[in-house]
Amino acid sequence: MQQPTVSIIGAGPAGLNAAISLAKMEIRVNLFEKQVKPGGQLSHWHTLFPDMYDAKTLLKSTINEISHPHIKLYTTVNIRQIKRQNNQWIISSDGNQEFISDAVIITSGFNLFDATKKEEYGYGIYPQVITSLELEQMFNGRREWPFSKDIEAPKAGFVHCVGSRDTKCGNNWCSKVCCVKAVKQAIEFKKQFPKAEVSCFYMDLRMFGKGYEELYMKAQVDFNIQFIRGRLSEASPSNGNKVHVKAEDTLMNRPLKQNLDMLVLMVGMTPAIWLNQHAERIDFEKPKFKQGFINPVENYQSTIYQNTPGVFAAGTCKGPASLIDVIQDAKATAFEVFAYLKKEKQNVEILEKTT
Amino acid sequence: MLKTWNEYQKQVPDDHFFYVRSCIRQTFFPGSETMLLRILREHLNKDVFEDPRHTTCTGIGYHSDIIPLETIMTVVGRQLALMTEAGYKNLLVSCVTSFGIYLEMLDMWKHFPEKLEETRNALRKSTNREFEIPESVSHASDVIFHFKDEIREKSNLKLINKLTGQPLKVVDHIGCHYAKIFPHEGFGGAEFPSVLSGLIKTWGGEMIDYPERRHCCGFGFRHYLVQENRGYSISNAKIKFESMAPYKPDFIIANCPGCAMFLDKWQYTLAEMTGKTYDTESNGIPVLTYEELAGLMLGHNPWQMGMQMHQINVEPLLEKLGYKYTKKEKFYLAGKPTKSPSACSVLMA
Amino acid sequence: MSRISFGYSVSEGKVINLDQQKPAWLEKIFELEPSLHRCISCGNCAAVCTAGHFTGMKFYRICLNAFRGQTSDLKNDAKACMLCGKCQFACPRGVNIRHAIMLMTQIQKP
Numbered sequence: 046m047q048q049p050t051v052s053i054i055g056a057g058p059a060g061l062n063a064a065i066s067l068a069k070m071e072i073r074v075n076l077f078e079k080q081v082k083p084g085g086q087l088s089h090w091h092t093l094f095p096d097m098y099d100a101k102t103l104l105k106s107t108i109n110e111i112s113h114p115h116i117k118l119y120t121t122v123n124i125r126q127i128k129r130q131n132n133q134w135i136i137s138s139d140g141n142q143e144f145i146s147d148a149v150i151i152t153s154g155f156n157l158f159d160a161t162k163k164e165e166y167g168y169g170i171y172p173q174v175i176t177s178l179e180l181e182q183m184f185n186g187r188r189e190w191p192f193s194k195d196i197e198a199p200k201a202g203f204v205h206c207v208g209s210r211d212t213k214c215g216n217n218w219c220s221k222v223c224c225v226k227a228v229k230q231a232i233e234f235k236k237q238f239p240k241a242e243v244s245c246f247y248m249d250l251r252m253f254g255k256g257y258e259e260l261y262m263k264a265q266v267d268f269n270i271q272f273i274r275g276r277l278s279e280a281s282p283s284n285g286n287k288v289h290v291k292a293e294d295t296l297m298n299r300p301l302k303q304n305l306d307m308l309v310l311m312v313g314m315t316p317a318i319w320l321n322q323h324a325e326r327i328d329f330e331k332p333k334f335k336q337g338f339i340n341p342v343e344n345y346q347s348t349i350y351q352n353t354p355g356v357f358a359a360g361t362c363k364g365p366a367s368l369i370d371v372i373q374d375a376k377a378t379a380f381e382v383f384a385y386l387k388k389e390k391q392n393v394e395i396l397e398k399t400t
Numbered sequence: 401m402l403k404t405w406n407e408y409q410k411q412v413p414d415d416h417f418f419y420v421r422s423c424i425r426q427t428f429f430p431g432s433e434t435m436l437l438r439i440l441r442e443h444l445n446k447d448v449f450e451d452p453r454h455t456t457c458t459g460i461g462y463h464s465d466i467i468p469l470e471t472i473m474t475v476v477g478r479q480l481a482l483m484t485e486a487g488y489k490n491l492l493v494s495c496v497t498s499f500g501i502y503l504e505m506l507d508m509w510k511h512f513p514e515k516l517e518e519t520r521n522a523l524r525k526s527t528n529r530e531f532e533i534p535e536s537v538s539h540a541s542d543v544i545f546h547f548k549d550e551i552r553e554k555s556n557l558k559l560i561n562k563l564t565g566q567p568l569k570v571v572d573h574i575g576c577h578y579a580k581i582f583p584h585e586g587f588g589g590a591e592f593p594s595v596l597s598g599l600i601k602t603w604g605g606e607m608i609d610y611p612e613r614r615h616c617c618g619f620g621f622r623h624y625l626v627q628e629n630r631g632y633s634i635s636n637a638k639i640k641f642e643s644m645a646p647y648k649p650d651f652i653i654a655n656c657p658g659c660a661m662f663l664d665k666w667q668y669t670l671a672e673m674t675g676k677t678y679d680t681e682s683n684g685i686p687v688l689t690y691e692e693l694a695g696l697m698l699g700h701n702p703w704q705m706g707m708q709m710h711q712i713n714v715e716p717l718l719e720k721l722g723y724k725y726t727k728k729e730k731f732y733l734a735g736k737p738t739k740s741p742s743a744c745s746v747l748m749a
Numbered sequence: 750m751s752r753i754s755f756g757y758s759v760s761e762g763k764v765i766n767l768d769q770q771k772p773a774w775l776e777k778i779f780e781l782e783p784s785l786h787r788c789i790s791c792g793n794c795a796a797v798c799t800a801g802h803f804t805g806m807k808f809y810r811i812c813l814n815a816f817r818g819q820t821s822d823l824k825n826d827a828k829a830c831m832l833c834g835k836c837q838f839a840c841p842r843g844v845n846i847r848h849a850i851m852l853m854t855q856i857q858k859p
Contacts, residue, residue, distance in 0.1 A: 164405055165591055169404075244767065265787055266783060266784070271767075279591075281611045282611075283611050294817065297765060299765050300763060301764060301765040301766075301817070302765070303766070304768050627757060628756070629757070673755070
């Protein structure tokens with residue numbers, strides 16, 4: 046039997062790390078990416094929480110690692126169909142290319158919540174209202190600040206849970222990373238504008254990861270960032286190119302208002318639309334999507350997708366997760382794939398002997 | 401498919417309306433409803449029918465817990481019966497409270513058909529009348545919005561300050577029951593109402609979006625019906641005035657009877673209580689109804705539209721517009737001068 | 750002021766306006782006792798507070814008022830404290846509560 050091949054769909058952090066781990070285990074990988082460059086959502090970020098690690102450095106070192114003889118990267122390839130044939134899988138692209146592989150890992154990631162859906166926050170209507178992604182681009186100089194250069198002490202607000210924990214827009218889940226991301230971005234903003242006044246409007250502060258709670262305290266003590274418990278009710282335009290926000294300060298038991306130069310919406314994670322659109326094109330035994338994210342067989346074996354042998358999923362296509370969790374999940378999935386292929390190979394050898 | 405409320409447009413019929421008036425508008429803005437009829441009939445050649453047997457919708461009583469649900473449903477059924485008898489299908493409502501009432505009853509009947517049957521029976525027993533469900537329910541401001549381009553074409557007026565050449569700055573106030581109950585029934589929904597701002601933009605003015613634009617004017621029935629509660633009402637109006645004042649608006653336009661009335665009258669009361677007015681000249685900010693503004697666009701005499709009945713004098717606004725009007729006709733009745741009201745001590749003009 | 754009695758009055762809103770500049774003396778308190786910034790309104794201080802059982806004094810609320818620049822009752826609220834220091838044992842974030850209270854009671858104005 047030939048050296049087995051695994052197809053990985055999506056070259057974001059999950060796909061890249063799964064590919065690297067498999068290659069290290071002498072397994073050949075076809076890595077598909079619909080964008081021009083690998084990197085996924087990671088390529089949009091400036092620094093990473095909780096240690097302010099430079100996103101570009103991480104991405105560069107990860108991409109360096111995939112220049113491996115066992116890994117073949119296909120960019121600008123959109124996968125149209127995944128079909129089963131005996132014990133193998135046929136992956137077809139929009140350009141009608143076909144790739145045969147012994148296992149598949151779906152690493153299609155997430156989309157950011159479309160902030161225009163929360164119209165009361167005025168994204169796309171008032172120029173001072175931006176998303177957390179756009180703020181990262183401002184940090185790395187790829188985008189202009191939404192306020193005048195003359196403003197030495199800009200006032201900024203961060204709205205947590207935009208498109209998360211919100212049945213009104215159909216997203217009941219917590220996107221997990223936005224709390225700490227807001228804290229990170231607030232600190233980074235204060236570093237660039239030390240005289241700035243920064244408020245975070247939160248529902249709960251879910252500092253679940255290592256170093257997150259410490260970062261939160263740092264934001265309070267070292268950077269004097271104000272945390273206000275209460276969801277923003279609305280943003281409206283105000284005099285002097287400002288945006289006026291209203292919220293209930295639930296700890297003070299009083300309504301609160303403020304004029305801001307910049308309002309950052311911490312947009313949550315939504316399932317990658319790709320999966321929903323193409324569910325019928327993926328030849329699974331029981332295709333089922335829970336809230337649009339890939340539903341694992343059971344929570345404690347989350348790398349295995351459904352009951353279909355040979356199809357795996359890793360990263361945020363299974364639900365919101367931090368980058369650190371995604372990398373670990375991808376590596377664990379790679380091991381599961383390795384074990385699966387080894388077992389399959391043994392089965393084939395037994396089959397060949399008996400015939 | 402439209403993605404955002406910002407762009408949302410409501411369907412409004414082009415002709416053949418059955419018009420139902422407001423209980424209170426003719427007291428506070430006496431020419432507005434007549435103006436709407438004249439605009440639709442004389443300027444736009446539309447067919448509008450009014451039945452003198454039409455009564456109050458009892459909305460104020462309903463919202464203040466005096467009128468039970470069964471009663472208001474039957475009253476609404478009776479108004480619809482008058483429309484059915486006249487052969488009309490498009491209901492045109494002058495008052496935002498009534499507009500909300502009609503929509504609420506129709507929505508309730510949709511979800512609870514037994515309530516509709518109950519209403520039909522009650523109406524049959526009490527008046528021997530039958531009614532049909534209207535094909536459309538439009539607020540009078542919807543219709544003015546619908547014909548705003550036609551009105552502009554027939555007009556020589558632009559909402560421009562003749563003294564400075566700049567567009568007039570206008571703040572709008574939308575009645576809460578216009579779209580906050582049923583967002584699909586209003587242009588722009590509840591969050592981005594465009595029914596009045598659309599008029600201002602089309603007619604050459606500058607629309608001002610200010611922080612408390614969506615705040616209730618304070619008309620809330622429970623707030624003003626009992627004298628002791630009126631402090632809530634006026635305090636809400638004050639929040640709005642304080643929020644709009646920095647923009648120096650030339651006038652306020654409102655589409656709800658209560659809002660227009662309170663935004664007009666509370667300015668005087670606040671001036672009496674606090675000594676404060678919210679414009680630079682201590683005149684107060686004039687408050688117009690959409691019919692009055694449309695009437696001005698079409699060259700009507702402000703005094704025949706009843707604009708002398710406003711608490712805040714509209715003459716400074718007419719001067720800004722360069723509008724031709726006769727000062728001395730302001731207090732005329734049947735061609736003869738009548739006694740003018742005594743001047744307010746606080747609002748100067 | 751009004752010459753006419755309308756039978757009702759205008760009430761000021763309860764809204765907190767964060768646009769208002771914090772007084773310099775308040776900034777000074779934060780500067781002298783920066784651990785105040787650590788407070789997360791968990792309420793542990795109030796749960797153990799001896800004075801609070803009788804006066805309604807709650808240190809975390811004093812702290813919140815200070816964060817939001819609501820200073821009108823700050824000095825009086827702080828004066829309710831008996832300086833027993835139980836709260837400081839309880840605080841999970843290590844706020845130097847007694848020192849903060851001492852600073853607040855020494856405010857000259859208001």
